[in-house]
Amino acid sequence: MCNDPDIGIWLADRVTEIERFVGQLPSIAILVPEEEQVVSIATALQDALAEQNISVVACPNGQVIGQDNDIRVFDVQHIKGLEFEAVFFKDVDRLAEVYPDLFDKFLYVGATRAATYLGLTCSGSLPPAISKLQPMFSKEWSGK
Numbered sequence: 001m002c003n004d005p006d007i008g009i010w011l012a013d014r015v016t017e018i019e020r021f022v023g024q025l026p027s028i029a030i031l032v033p034e035e036e037q038v039v040s041i042a043t044a045l046q047d048a049l050a051e052q053n054i055s056v057v058a059c060p061n062g063q064v065i066g067q068d069n070d071i072r073v074f075d076v077q078h079i080k081g082l083e084f085e086a087v088f089f090k091d092v093d094r095l096a097e098v099y100p101d102l103f104d105k106f107l108y109v110g111a112t113r114a115a116t117y118l119g120l121t122c123s124g125s126l127p128p129a130i131s132k133l134q135p136m137f138s139k140e141w142s143g144k
Contacts, residue, residue: 007121008041010139011088012048014119015071017141018086025054025069026085031076031110033095035060041090042073076106079113086117096127104129117141 011030019025032041042058049056049071056071062078072084076095079087087110089095096103107130111118126134 007090007123008044008048010121011045011090011119012052014088014117014140015045015049015054015086016052018117019052019054021141022085025071026116027068027083028071028086028088029079029082029084029113030056030071030073030088030090031079032073032090033076033092033098035075035077037090038073038075045071045073076110080109083113083115085115086119087111087114088119088121090121091123092120092130093122093124093127096129103127 015025015028018028030041030045032038038060039058042056046056054071055067055069056073059072059074059078062074064072064082074082076089089107089110092107095106099106120137125131
């Protein structure tokens with residue numbers, strides 16, 4: 001479930017930031033660690049982006065539905081073979097908990113789906129496998 005409204009707001013802010021940089025909304029995927037989160041994060045993000053008239057589509061069981069300018073939400077297990085201009089991992093720490101043996105593979109596959117922008121959210125602390133990268137992260141791309 002998407003229990004943290006700040007995550008939805010942060011994602012919405014990054015989406016509008018990307019749209020401003022590019023001049024139009026590019027292809028964007030949100031990757032969640034569990035199938036049960038697909039619909040709830042899509043709904044939360046749709047609510048957060050309602051004023052911008054941006055469509056968010058839940059893609060249960062990896063169904064590739066929606067238009068190129070829709071934001072699509074997938075369980076990370078179903079992302080192989082797709083490519084997007086921007087990819088966001090929601091709850092990368094939860095992904096490491098749920099799939100400790102596959103975390104690095106899911107992270108690699110998801111990160112390589114992003115042509116230009118890669119974002120990560122964390123509900124707790126960064127997984128040890130990527131914690132040394134924390135100084136390289138920022139809350140937004142615009143530097144404001």
